[in-house]
Amino acid sequence: MKLKNPPVNSLSLEMLTELVINLEKLENDKAVRGLVLTSEYPGIFSAGLDLMEMCGRNPAHYAEYWKALQEFWLKLYQSSLVVVAAINGASPAGGCLMSLICDYRILADNPKYTIGLNETLLGIVAPFWFKDTMVNTIGHRASERALQLGLLFPPAEALQVGLVDQVVPEDKLQSTALSVMAQWLAIPDHARQLTKTMMRKPTVDHLVKQRDADIQNFVSFVSRDSIQKSLQMYLQKLRQKKS
Numbered sequence: 001m002k003l004k005n006p007p008v009n010s011l012s013l014e015m016l017t018e019l020v021i022n023l024e025k026l027e028n029d030k031a032v033r034g035l036v037l038t039s040e041y042p043g044i045f046s047a048g049l050d051l052m053e054m055c056g057r058n059p060a061h062y063a064e065y066w067k068a069l070q071e072f073w074l075k076l077y078q079s080s081l082v083v084v085a086a087i088n089g090a091s092p093a094g095g096c097l098m099s100l101i102c103d104y105r106i107l108a109d110n111p112k113y114t115i116g117l118n119e120t121l122l123g124i125v126a127p128f129w130f131k132d133t134m135v136n137t138i139g140h141r142a143s144e145r146a147l148q149l150g151l152l153f154p155p156a157e158a159l160q161v162g163l164v165d166q167v168v169p170e171d172k173l174q175s176t177a178l179s180v181m182a183q184w185l186a187i188p189d190h191a192r193q194l195t196k197t198m199m200r201k202p203t204v205d206h207l208v209k210q211r212d213a214d215i216q217n218f219v220s221f222v223s224r225d226s227i228q229k230s231l232q233m234y235l236q237k238l239r240q241k242k243s
């Protein structure tokens with residue numbers, strides 16, 4: 001599945017909705033057992049959540065957006081397919097989250113392709129289920145440091161901390177993803193799927209139990225004037241970077 005939402009594959013409401021529909025289609029197709037997630041645009045895997053969905057909108061919109069993001073996370077995290085992320089570009093915040101919920105992550109070796117949950121740099125906070133997903137991957141101490149500092153790791157550091165499973169030359173990314181997929185598909189589906197469910201259930205239950213409260217938290221957090229100001233300033237900085 002190729003992410004395709006120009007210019008930076010930000011996760012807009014429309015993009016999230018389409019991703020969920022496509023995932024459902026693949027899950028229901030008996031001929032499909034695995035999925036490689038990559039970007040149509042080498043250089044950018046995904047810029048994360050679409051900041052335009054979180055700026056200057058009304059509470060009903062924020063609630064709808066957050067629910068769609070939860071839905072996407074729940075679908076992909078619980079997918080019965082083998083999901084391999086072939087990360088061919090920068091992968092900040094929501095882009096990193098999307099990689100973390102795959103079964104295996106391969107990052108192309110390019111110093112510009114950084115990955116991490118950098119929310120604090122925007123003056124916002126990664127919610128508990130982003131944090132849980134990261135802790136499940138790299139452990140508590142490394143997550144605490146990475147989350148507080150909003151670290152974006154270049155490939156060698158991402159590998160060292162365990163945020164990705166492999167770093168490969170850019171021209172080997174897709175072939176490596178296919179050989180990793182072959183290795184995972186050699187395992188009987190039912191045994192692998194039950195194991196995945198068992199490993200992920202506590203994290204899934206944590207969100208499912210608190211879904212509505214989490215939406216309310218997000219809406220009230222993002223509606224604050226101070227948060228709106230931080231997001232606007234961050235967007236301005238992104239725009240100024242060009243000039």
Ligand SMILES: CCCCC/C=C\C/C=C\CCC/C=C/C(=O)SCCNC(=O)CCNC(=O)[C@H](O)C(C)(C)COP(=O)(O)OP(=O)(O)OC[C@H]1O[C@@H](n2cnc3c(N)ncnc32)[C@H](O)[C@@H]1OP(=O)(O)O
Nearest residue numbers: 010047048049050051052090092093094217218221238239
């Ligand atoms: C205890 C209390 C707890 C309460 C908690 C409750 C709730 C939690 C609240 C909030 C949680 C929110 C979680 C948020 C997660 C996110 O994912 S936020 C998004 C973070 N993303 C980023 O920081 C990445 C920003 N982008 C970049 O760094 C770069 O754009 C790039 C991806 C590296 C690509 O660089 P480059 O190729 O140079 O492209 P440009 O920077 O020039 O960008 C092109 C245009 O795209 C716009 N853009 C970039 N990123 C985004 C984005 N994420 N959303 C929307 N738009 C984006 C950029 O402004 C450019 O636009 P123009 O062409 O200038 O119009």
